[in-house]
Amino acid sequence: MIRRPDELAKMRRAGRVVAEMHEAVRAAAVPGVTTAKLDRVAAEVIERRGARSNFLHYRGFPAVICTSPNDMIVHGIPGSYTLRPGDILSVDCGAIVEGYHGDAAFTMGIGEVSPLAARLMEVTELSLSAGIEQLWPGKRLNEVGRAVQDVAERAGFSVVREYVGHAIGTAMHEEPQVPNYWPGKPGPLLKPGMVFAIEPMVNAGGPETVLLEDGWSVVTADGSLSAHFEHTIAVTDDGPEVLTLP
Ligand code: MG
Ligand code: MG
Numbered sequence: 135m136i137r138r139p140d141e142l143a144k145m146r147r148a149g150r151v152v153a154e155m156h157e158a159v160r161a162a163a164v165p166g167v168t169t170a171k172l173d174r175v176a177a178e179v180i181e182r183r184g185a186r187s188n189f190l191h192y193r194g195f196p197a198v199i200c201t202s203p204n205d206m207i208v209h210g211i212p213g214s215y216t217l218r219p220g221d222i223l224s225v226d227c228g229a230i231v232e233g234y235h236g237d238a239a240f241t242m243g244i245g246e247v248s249p250l251a252a253r254l255m256e257v258t259e260l261s262l263s264a265g266i267e268q269l270w271p272g273k274r275l276n277e278v279g280r281a282v283q284d285v286a287e288r289a290g291f292s293v294v295r296e297y298v299g300h301a302i303g304t305a306m307h308e309e310p311q312v313p314n315y316w317p318g319k320p321g322p323l324l325k326p327g328m329v330f331a332i333e334p335m336v337n338a339g340g341p342e343t344v345l346l347e348d349g350w351s352v353v354t355a356d357g358s359l360s361a362h363f364e365h366t367i368a369v370t371d372d373g374p375e376v377l378t379l380p
Contacts, residue, residue: 135301135303135308135328135329136325136327136328137303137328137329137368138327141303142327142329142368144231144232144233145234145235145236145302145303145329145366145368145377146377147231147232147234148185148228148229148230148231148234148235148366149366149377149378149379150378150379150380151179151180151183151229151231151236152227152228152229152238152366152378153378153380154179154380155176155179155180155198155199155227155229156225156227156238156240157380158175158178158179159172159175159176159199159225159227160225160240160242162175163217163223163225163242163244164217164245165217165218165244165245166216166217167217168212168214168215168217169203169210169212169213169214169215169217170213170214172199172201172212172225173197173199173201173212176198176199176227177198180229183229183231185229185230185231186229186230186231187227187230188228188230188235188306189227189228195209195211196211197211197212199225199226199227200212200224200225200226200227201215201223201224201225202225202351202352203215203221203223203224204223204359205353205354205357205358205359205360206224206351206352207294207335207337207353207354207360207362208224208239208335208352209350209351209352210224210350210351211348211350211351218245219244219246220243220244220245220248221243221244221245222241222242222243222244222251222254222255222359223244224239224241225239225240225241225242226238226239226333226362226364227239228306234303235302235303235305235306235366236302236366236377237306237364237366238331238365238366239362239363239364240259240362240363240364241255241258241362241363242255243255250338250359251359253289254336254359254360254361255361257285257286257289257336257361258291258334258335258336258361258363259361259363260285261282261283261285261286261334261336261363262282262332262333262334262363264281264284264285265278265279265281265282265314265332265334266278266332266374266376267374268280268281268374269324269332269367269374270324270369270373270374271324271326271369271371272324273323273324274320274321274323274324275310275312275320275321275322275324276312276313276316276319276320277320278299278312278313278314278330279313279314279315279316280316282314282315282332282334283315283316286334286336291336291337291338292336292337292339292340292341293335293336293337294314294336294337294341294343294360295314295315295341296343296352297335297343298311298312298313298314298333299312299313299314299330299331299333299364300312300330300331301329301330302329302330302331302366303329310322312330312331312332314333314334314335325369326369326370327368329366329367329368329377330367330369331364331365331366331367332364332365332367333362333363333364334362334363334364335361335362336360336361336362337354337356337358337360338354338358338360339356339357339358339359340354340355340356340358342355342356364378365377365378365379
């Protein structure tokens with residue numbers, strides 16, 4: 135799917151709302167605060183900007199952000215979990231502006247975190263940057279996953295296989311998917327106007343995942359820490375343009 139310049143303008147606006155949600159949640163995420171409170175903080179940004187949430191009611195999801203602490207990889211439901219010093223917390227959220235979607239995630243430390251947790255977050259964000267750098271016209275989509283995997287595994291970490299990135303536009307999840315690993319084939323040729331959400335999920339231990347009984351929360355099978363960073367990025371003639379920036 136190739137997006138016109140006027141469509142990209144709307145996606146840029148949606149992306150800015152997502153970035154503002156991130157900033158608000160980051161500022162509010164301190165020890166003693168519940169993840170339910172962080173959800174309300176993000177919802178206030180959506181409301182203030184006249185945007186809509188693409189997470190709320192998505193396949194029945196009950197909140198506008200996902201909050202996934204420590205060994206939780208993705209899709210955690212905000213609730214009574216209270217942040218503690220030394221936690222890491224992954225926050226994923228999105229917004230819709232005039233029918234166009236943005237989607238982005240980050241992981242942050244709550245107070246001081248272990249050297250391993252800090253390194254995991256740093257490497258995961260670096261792996262996202264390495265993936266984004268592949269989004270040039272003429273390259274192949276699955277170079278993204280190859281670059282992400284290379285950064286993560288060279289640091290001694292592993293990349294989740296069951297959950298992947300995706301194209302994005304008038305829906306949050308569009309085809310094709312974007313694996314965070316080399317899937318054995320190069321994938322589609324990249325063209326200006328294509329837009330993708332690139333979102334490495336990197337585990338400190340093994341890549342295996344377990345879905346909890348709530349039907350949403352995904353944790354590492356071995357209980358190791360996990361981090362998640364995501365941006366929505368357009369392929370342009372001048373290279374990748376990150377749309378989910380302040
Ligand atoms: Mg997301
Ligand atoms: Mg996504």
